[in-house]
Amino acid sequence: MKGTVLTFNAQLDEGSISGEDGKRYSFFGSEWKEQLAPARDLQVDFVVNDLGQATAIYLVSFSQQTAREKLSSKVQTNSPLDEEENYGFFDWAMKCLRNYVNFSGRARRKEYWYFYLFQILVGFIEPYRVFRRDFY
Template identity: 40%
Template structure:
């Protein structure tokens, strides 16, 4: 079956594919049969096992070199590109692509959290939570060097969206937002919340809504 990669997590070594039948199929990293890492948006071919999971995942055959291409006569030395140069160029392009994708995700997470300024419903994936927390920490550090009053003002402005994204992150792992109150327990409470925030969310819908990865 043909499909497209919706998401892939390096941390859990799992991903999701949407098939041409418009259904979603989970797959694990060892079912990816290509040398480069799977990236969201890749067009792929795959099989489906008895458990409804994708297996034997390859890049779409149409994207691979055809025999006619491979059998073309060698070009003159003036236009020859060595395999090493081509591989290096491919890796460089991949690095920039991942960097741009990470930058887009970072900006999108900040935009989403401010857009859902006081939204305590729904779910937030790990990427949204951690990117916004990083933004808040960096902003606080930067402003603290400039002016303490500005740093305090920034903390007050980001307080509500910060609490909201924490609640939505708890919802993503099927926990009530009231667990936020455990932060009142010195040290242990905060560490427990951070541990939960690092957990993979439920892949399917739960009582708090659809998966944010959908």
């Protein structure tokens, strides 16, 4: 049967496929027979077992090139972590200040410690500035 990959969670090693018959079929990563990781919107061919799960899952041969293009474009667009690899000290401190009132999600460890270091440095600079103003 042919279908489209809807979801795949690498941590749980499971996902779901929408079959051409309109039904959803769950699958395990061990049933994926391709070298590319399963990703959303890939066209696949699979077999349904007695439990109603997808097994022996292969990419549809005529769309492998399209699948690779989709996969590479997703890798390029999902790059906030790649973008953060080029951050410097000041970038991390400003990121924390920009997200100061954003109460969704969590800060990365790196973001927390760079901001903490930023606070310590500001704490040392401020008394020095006040001291210079009073005596000079």
